[in-house]
Amino acid sequence: MMTLTQAKMIEAQPRDRRATARQAHLWLGLLLIAVCAISLESGASGVSLLGLVTGSAQDDTLARIILWEVRLPRIAMGALVGAALAVSGAVMQGLFRNPLADPGIVGVSAGAGLGAITAIVLGGLLPPALQSLIGIYTVPLAAFVGGWASVLLLYGVATRGGRTSVATMLLAGIALGALSGAVSGLMVYAADDQQLRDLTFWGLGSLAGATWAKLATAAPIIGLALVAATTLGRGLNGLALGEATALHLGIPVQRTKTLAILCVAGATGAAVAVSGGIGFVGIVVPHLLRLATGPDHGPLLINSALLGASLLLGADILSRLLIAPAELPIGIVTAVLGAPVFLWILLRRRGLVDL
Amino acid sequence: MLCADHVSLCLGGTAILHDVSLSARAGHLTAIAGPNGSGKTTLLRALTGEIAAQGTITMGGLPVHPRHAMALAPRRGVLPQAARLAFPFTVIEVVRIGHGAGRFAHRPDLPLRALDHVGLRHMASRTYQDLSGGEQQRVQFARVLAQIWEPAGPDGPNWLFLDEPVSSLDIGHQLGVMRLARDFAARGGGVVAVMHDLNLTSMFADQVVMMQSGRVVAEGTPETVITSETLSAVYGCDLAVSEPPPGNRPYILPQNARAG
Ligand SMILES: Nc1ncnc2c1ncn2[C@@H]1O[C@H](COP(=O)(O)OP(=O)(O)O)[C@@H](O)[C@H]1O
Ligand SMILES: [Mg+2]
Numbered sequence: 001m002m003t004l005t006q007a008k009m010i011e012a013q014p015r016d017r018r019a020t021a022r023q024a025h026l027w028l029g030l031l032l033i034a035v036c037a038i039s040l041e042s043g044a045s046g047v048s049l050l051g052l053v054t055g056s057a058q059d060d061t062l063a064r065i066i067l068w069e070v071r072l073p074r075i076a077m078g079a080l081v082g083a084a085l086a087v088s089g090a091v092m093q094g095l096f097r098n099p100l101a102d103p104g105i106v107g108v109s110a111g112a113g114l115g116a117i118t119a120i121v122l123g124g125l126l127p128p129a130l131q132s133l134i135g136i137y138t139v140p141l142a143a144f145v146g147g148w149a150s151v152l153l154l155y156g157v158a159t160r161g162g163r164t165s166v167a168t169m170l171l172a173g174i175a176l177g178a179l180s181g182a183v184s185g186l187m188v189y190a191a192d193d194q195q196l197r198d199l200t201f202w203g204l205g206s207l208a209g210a211t212w213a214k215l216a217t218a219a220p221i222i223g224l225a226l227v228a229a230t231t232l233g234r235g236l237n238g239l240a241l242g243e244a245t246a247l248h249l250g251i252p253v254q255r256t257k258t259l260a261i262l263c264v265a266g267a268t269g270a271a272v273a274v275s276g277g278i279g280f281v282g283i284v285v286p287h288l289l290r291l292a293t294g295p296d297h298g299p300l301l302i303n304s305a306l307l308g309a310s311l312l313l314g315a316d317i318l319s320r321l322l323i324a325p326a327e328l329p330i331g332i333v334t335a336v337l338g339a340p341v342f343l344w345i346l347l348r349r350r351g352l353v354d355l
Numbered sequence: 356m357l358c359a360d361h362v363s364l365c366l367g368g369t370a371i372l373h374d375v376s377l378s379a380r381a382g383h384l385t386a387i388a389g390p391n392g393s394g395k396t397t398l399l400r401a402l403t404g405e406i407a408a409q410g411t412i413t414m415g416g417l418p419v420h421p422r423h424a425m426a427l428a429p430r431r432g433v434l435p436q437a438a439r440l441a442f443p444f445t446v447i448e449v450v451r452i453g454h455g456a457g458r459f460a461h462r463p464d465l466p467l468r469a470l471d472h473v474g475l476r477h478m479a480s481r482t483y484q485d486l487s488g489g490e491q492q493r494v495q496f497a498r499v500l501a502q503i504w505e506p507a508g509p510d511g512p513n514w515l516f517l518d519e520p521v522s523s524l525d526i527g528h529q530l531g532v533m534r535l536a537r538d539f540a541a542r543g544g545g546v547v548a549v550m551h552d553l554n555l556t557s558m559f560a561d562q563v564v565m566m567q568s569g570r571v572v573a574e575g576t577p578e579t580v581i582t583s584e585t586l587s588a589v590y591g592c593d594l595a596v597s598e599p600p601p602g603n604r605p606y607i608l609p610q611n612a613r614a615g
Contacts, residue, residue, distance in 0.1 A: 014447045014467070014479035097441035237452050240441040244405050247421065249456035249502065250428025295442035 021299035024292070028306035032079065035313045039075050040067065042317055069211075077210040077218070078316045079309035081275045084222045084267035086308020087229050087301055089282020091267075092151070094236030094297055095260040096158070098166050099287060099345055103268040104279035106173030108150045110180035112265070112272040115146020117187045120195055136217045144221065144269030150176055151261045205276035205331030207316050218270040225266035226305055232260055233298030240295070278331050280338020281308055287345060356380055357402065357514065357545060362410035364401055371397045372408065373569045379562065381415075381512035381545040384537055386556045388549075388580075389566030390590050395549040396436055396518055398566065402547060403433045403516050415511045429458045431514035432499035436522075436549070438491065440483050446470065446494050447479040453498035458508060465504055469497040472535055474528070488523040496520060496532055506544025514545040522551050533559045553607045557581050565589055581605045 041048045043066070085103070092101045092108070103109045119142030123131070126138070134141055154176060158169035188199060235256030238246035246253050271278070285308045289300055312330070315337065319328040357379040364372040371394050379385035387395045401408040404419040404427060412419040414431065432453070440449065450466040459465055470476045473493040478486065483494060496517075503513045517536065521529040529552070537559050540546045550556040556563060556577065563580040565573040567589045573580045586594040586607070596605045 015445070017445070017448070094441075099442070234455065238456070240444065241449075241452065242435070242439055244400070245433070245435060245438065247405060247424045248403060248428065248431075248433040249453065250425045251456075252425060290442065294448065295444055296448065 017294035018296065018299070021293035021296060021303065024289075024299065024303050025306065028303055028310065032306050032310045032313075035310045035317075036075055036079065039078070039313050039317050040071055043071060043320060073212050073215055074207050074210040074316070075313065077215050077274060078207050078313045080215070080219060080222050081207070081271040081278065082281060082309040082312025083226060083305040084271040084308075085278060085281040085312070086285035086304040087226055088264045088267045088271070090286040090297070090301055090304040091229050091232060091236070091260050092264045092282070093286055094232070094239060095155070095257060095264070096169060097240060098169065099290070100166065100283070100342070101169060102280070102283035102342075103147070103264060104277065104282060105342070106154055106169060107176030107180060108147050108154070108173075108264065108268050109272050109277050109279070110177040110184075111150025112143040112147035112269040113277055114180040114184050114187075115149075115269065116140075116143040116273045117184045117199060118142055118146070120199060121187045121191045136213070137221075140217050140221055140270045140273040143273035144265050146180075147269040147272070148261065148265035150180070151264050155257075155261065205278040205334075206327075206329050207275055207312075208327060210274075214274050218274040221266050221270035225263045225270070228259055229263045229267070229301050229305075232256060232263070233296070233301060236260070236297040240297075276331065278312070278334055280334045280342065281312055283345070284338045284341045285311055287341060356413075356415065357385075357547065358411075358413050359398075359402060360411045362398075362401055362408045362412060364397060364406065364408040366397065366406075371569050372401065375410075375569070375571050377564050377571060377574060379545060379547050381507075381514070382540055382543055383561035384540045384546045384548065384559055385562045385564065386548050386550040386560035387564045387566060388551075388553065388556055393566040393589075394569040395566055397569075399433075399516055399518050399547065399549055403427075403431065405433070414514060428456055428502075430503070430508065430510070431516060432457075432503040434495055434499050434515070434517040434520055436518040438495045443482050443484060445479070446475060446481050446483055446486070449483050449494055450498045450501050454501035457502035457504060459501075459504045462504075466497075466501050469501040469504075470494075472500060473497045474531065489525065489528065492520070492523050493528060493532070496535075500535070503544075506539050506542040512543055512545050514547065515539055517546065517548040519549050519551050521555065529555060553581060553586070557604050557606055577604060581607070 089102045092103055093099050095101070116139050119139045123138050123142075131138070154169065154172055157172045158165055188196065191199060235246070235251050238249045238251040239253070239256065241249070243253055246256075285304050286300060289303050289307060293299060293303065312334070315330050315333040319330045319333045322328055359375060359377050362372055362375045363370065375398060387398060389395050400406050402412060402419065404412070404421055404424055407421055414427065417423065417427065419427065444452075447466055447470065450469055454460060454466045454469075467476060467479065470479055473496055475490065475493055475497065478490065483491060486494065499515060503515060506513055515536065520536065521532050524532060533555055536546050536548060540561070550560070560577055563573070563575065563577050564571055565580050565585060572589060573585050581596060582605075583594060583596045586596065594607060597608050
């Protein structure tokens with residue numbers, strides 16, 4: 001049994017989750033490296049970097065091509081997209097002050113998808129000068145605009161006087177997702193054969209089409225959004241106490257909100273543009289991290305990026321191995337892992353939704 | 356010195372404050388009293404620069420406006436009437452959010468000392484949402500204390516703005532929090548508190564601003580403002596201020612209200 005003095009000593013030094021959260025940077029970084037290594041070594045072709053280095057590979061050139069042109073860009077893209085989705089989720093949850101706000105669930109991914117599809121199908125109609133100016137960035141930029149418009153609309157509908165109504169947010173998200181889906185469906189009718197092939201592959205949510213060229217279109221936008229997101233820690237912590245209190249804490253509330261919306265739109269938009277709608281990463285990762293190391297957004301945003309990257313790469317490995325040599329769309333894997341977590345949060349915090 | 360000069364304010368198309376002028380001195384505890392809906396919270400929100408108002412408001416010579424909130428943060432802390440929190444932060448983490456916004460962020464001992472002041476050190480690791488309403492209110496007070504630790508800084512006095520700081524507290528903690536506020540004022544800081552309880556107002560305030568329907572109807576020491584005539588007119592029921600034999604501060608007994 002604990003004596004009274006022992007109990008007092010324990011409370012004299014309250015549990016400090018900050019150190020744990022900072023140590024987690026290291027552990028999650030190591031985890032990411034490990035997952036990258038496993039991902040590089042696993043695949044239908046049986047090629048491995050280890051084999052190449054030790055000289056036991058049968059066909060050096062083929063092995064080199066598979067590793068360099070297939071697996072590496074896929075790993076880079078998986079890590080980038082996973083980080084983007086998880087950080088989008090964390091930022092959006094901070095902005096809406098609600099753990100259920102996820103770009104996939106509230107229709108932001110669908111809005112970004114609509115932007116991307118519009119660009120794929122109607123991009124040819126842009127004036128040539130503009131086309132050559134934005135070039136390969138047309139699709140991710142259009143996805144960014146679609147995502148941005150969605151977040152703005154959602155924030156305008158669900159947030160009044162600095163308070164978010166969770167019910168309105170979820171319902172508006174359903175409407176937004178349905179509308180974007182319908183218009184995207186219309187676009188498909190206007191598409192030609194080649195565009196249709198692009199769209200089908202992309203709609204499933206997959207990392208299979210990863211190339212260095214594609215990565216180059218998304219990486220700058222996602223990179224910028226991730227770096228910007230790491231500056232939001234203090235602002236989002238303040239916003240957790242309400243907009244008025246954040247203001248009194250000296251937080252530039254309007255700038256924080258604008259930057260948060262741009263980060264979500266940029267990261268979600270670019271991720272959706274290159275890999276389609278991969279759901280639930282944005283809700284599972286921040287939620288697990290909040291349970292483990294607390295809701296402080298400073299470390300949370302960095303840890304979300306690291307764990308999101310690892311999680312998506314892990315899901316990608318599963319999607320390649322489960323029914324090898326065929327491949328499962330990664331969106332199915334993340335949904336099977338993520339949907340129960342979403343329901344779990346909903347059940348635990350039912351009062352929060354108060355429908 | 357906090358000065359509000361001819362302040363008017365509309366919310367949602369309705370005029371809430373009408374030509375309010377008042378001044379509050381550092382070193383004093385200024386209480387804003389008045390019936391429900393008389394505009395006390397709205398006045399406090401204008402005085403802290405949370406919402407823009409017509410007229411001029413200055414704090415220690417600095418203009419008060421939402422635009423200047425960042426410059427004001429190191430010099431004034433605000434305790435809102437109702438505080439919500441979105442994520443499962445622990446008590447100490449909530450206090451640290453305030454601490455990080457103030458001038459003493461380099462002193463890691465302050466959050467725990469602030470919790471000591473409100474008697475909640477032993478709950479430092481508890482999740483904020485699991486606390487009772489009164490405990491949450493004290494945590495928020497500790498958060499404000501950790502932000503504005505010293506009553507005065509190099510550029511003059513610092514200020515605490517408290518909206519009904521003791522409304523959900525038991526009588527012991529009511530006295531505790533009011534003593535902390537009075538102590539802050541006694542050491543040179545400025546305190547403006549919206550007060551619900553007229554007895555506590557009478558005990559602790561140096562100056563009382565009585566509001567009614569968005570107007571200041573009386574301003575002065577508790578002795579001059581908390582009178583039977585003023586209270587009966589403002590609160591719409593016949594109240595009599597009682598004077599006990601010892602001491603000279605007025606106190607109110609609802610038992611003395613006459614039907615009418
Ligand atoms: N955002 C708002 N929009 C419209 N009316 C408001 C708003 N906030 C407060 N009011 C009204 O202003 C009046 C004063 O409110 P308040 O300052 O909160 O009163 P109290 O003195 O009880 O703190 C009330 O009648 C209230 O209904
Ligand atoms: Mg009020």
